[in-house]
Amino acid sequence: MKNAATRYTKTAIVLHWLIGIVIIGMFALGWFMSELPKEAPKQQAYDLFNLGVYTWQLSEPASPRTFYFNLHKSIGVTLLALIAFRLYWRLTHRPPALLSSLQPWERKLATAGHHLLYLLMVAMPVTGLLQALYSKYGVKWFGLDFLPGLDDKAIRGIFHEAHELIGIALALLILIHILGALKHKFIDKDETLSRMSL
Numbered sequence: 001m002k003n004a005a006t007r008y009t010k011t012a013i014v015l016h017w018l019i020g021i022v023i024i025g026m027f028a029l030g031w032f033m034s035e036l037p038k039e040a041p042k043q044q045a046y047d048l049f050n051l052g053v054y055t056w057q058l059s060e061p062a063s064p065r066t067f068y069f070n071l072h073k074s075i076g077v078t079l080l081a082l083i084a085f086r087l088y089w090r091l092t093h094r095p096p097a098l099l100s101s102l103q104p105w106e107r108k109l110a111t112a113g114h115h116l117l118y119l120l121m122v123a124m125p126v127t128g129l130l131q132a133l134y135s136k137y138g139v140k141w142f143g144l145d146f147l148p149g150l151d152d153k154a155i156r157g158i159f160h161e162a163h164e165l166i167g168i169a170l171a172l173l174i175l176i177h178i179l180g181a182l183k184h185k186f187i188d189k190d191e192t193l194s195r196m197s198l
């Protein structure tokens with residue numbers, strides 16, 4: 001059964017851009033927070049990324065590393081729920097058929113690339129969650145207890161490594177994906193980008 005639609009559904013489009021932007025933000029946050037020093041004075045309030053836009057008040061003082069790690073985990077858990085909903089939507093709503101102007105190799109590459117994006121998009125938060133579960137800290141969701149810390153260094157180490165390696169693979173794939181979208185827009189001048197636009 002072929003899908004006769006030529007555009008993605010509004011829901012698929014909103015989910016694509018919302019999740020895409022948050023994932024890119026999570027990369028920035030992940031790399032930023034990993035560089036923060038282990039020893040630093042605790043603070044009760046945080047001016048988010050020192051931008052002067054929003055100051056976060058905490059119920060108890062935390063070091064910058066703890067604050068931004070907790071933020072990464074809280075956003076990550078929320079993102080995982082959104083990704084799960086996106087997968088459900090994708091499985092229950094066929095995407096439009098690829099443009100008929102695509103070469104056979106472009107079709108294979110686009111399909112394989114999209115499937116791999118879905119796989120890594122799930123693997124990334126899942127390995128992050130498992131890494132946090134097996135650490136001694138566990139996971140809090142915006143201050144609420146979500147998962148306890150099982151404190152197993154060996155298992156945590158495996159998921160830590162996986163989160164980092166899958167992250168590199170996903171970042172590269174997203175870069176190729178964006179370059180592909182730009183190629184369709186500016187070189188092929190076809191409808192690829194507009195059918196993913198509201």
Ligand code: HEM
Binds near residue numbers: 192195
């Ligand atoms: C500036 C960033 C981005 C641009 C310009 C972009 C553009 C696009 C476009 C134009 C499509 C539709 C392709 C088609 O019609 O065949 C698409 C599909 C897709 N994008 Fe992106 N994207 C971006 C970021 C991301 C990110 C960060 C992810 C997640 C890791 C992502 C995951 C996907 C997936 C999985 C599909 C396939 C949807 C499906 O057919 O089920 N995109 N993207």
Ligand code: HEM
Binds near residue numbers: 026034074
């Ligand atoms: C798509 C979602 C996610 C992305 C893109 C992402 C990205 C990243 C990146 C880039 C890093 C830095 C890795 C490095 O050291 O080079 C990182 C670290 C980390 N992430 Fe995530 N992450 C995601 C989801 C999660 C989730 C859901 C959790 C837990 C609930 C999590 C927990 C962690 C932890 C604890 C670290 C720090 C590892 C350490 O240095 O000890 N992440 N993440």
